[in-house]
Amino acid sequence: MSRKNDQKGKSMNFVTIKSSYIKSRDATVIHPSFSVSKQVDNLLCKGKSFYAIWDNKNNKWSTNEYDVIDYVDRLIDEKFAEICNTTTSKIEKDYLRDFDNGRWEKYKKYCQLSPPSTIQLDSDITFLNQKTRKEDYRSKTLPYDLKEGNAPGYEQIISTLYDPEERQKIEWAIGSVISGDSKKIQKFLVFYGEAGTGKSTILNIIQTLFDGYCGTFNAKDLATPSKSFATAAFQKNPLVMIQHDGDLSRIEDNTLLNSIIAHEEISISEKYKAEYPMRVNSMLFMGTNRPVKITDAKSGI
Secondary structure: OOEEEOOOOEEEOOEEEEEEEEHHHOEEEEEEEEOOOOOOOOEEEEOOEEEEEEEOOOOEEEOOOHHHHHHHHHHHHHHHHHHHOOOOOOEEEOOOOOHHHOHHHHHHHHHHHOOOOOOOOOOOOOOOOOOOOHHHOOOOOOOOOOOOOOOHHHHHHHHHHOOHHHHHHHHHHHHHHHHOHHHOOOOEEEEEOOOOOOHHHHHHHHHHHOOOOEEEOOHHHHOOOOOOOHHHHHOOOOOEEEEOOOOOOOEOOOHHHHHHHOOOEEEEOOOOOOOEEEEOOOEEEEEEOOOOOEOOOOOOO
């Protein structure tokens, strides 16, 4: 197979659209060529796979890998239209979405071999009225503005379920997430009580308040060394992690749990992905019917 590259390919930071004559196909083929460079700043890879792409149209980062396909294939169509005006030769397009042409496989290999990004998306809350830049690394926005107002429904619920001192602790924790201080606060909130005492009610409110910034975890798995994929729940590093019905009535090994609460760097282990380090931003909230019991008096929890 012989090919002659058009070095005037259209550079798009992480990808260049090139036209190459391929003798075996007797055609000029328009195809993507992926760049390995420190200058690449609109595609992020982590754990030897895709992490995010900059969406210039919507002015935010996207974690949907199908957006890579749409972006690259749109550039291929633009290049095709450009070349069609200058030649009558046979022209073919190797779309990224067409698995049979091998371009998708090359892209996946590119992600696998790319240096892992240390960038963490959405490390702060973004409100509806908030303007962001590419350098802010935001991929999501809450569906409401941050402003003063009355919340009579919430007021009735919180004042019914909790006395003023406990309410202050809960609202302090919520406020720390909004301000960004939760990433530095080394505390783990446990809502302990019998069934029907309102634990899930307040956790549901927190979950709704931070929609898109929440994840779920299993506290018992984090305290069980044999659960090798327990940290996979933190792969997106949400600012809030919730477990409605947890069980820490017997903690044998709290090392990992301590590291997460302290926002230290831990290893994220996902199935079928390479392990990678990440500093955890999450604040943990757990509801339980059983009191927390720690076997190690020096556990730090």
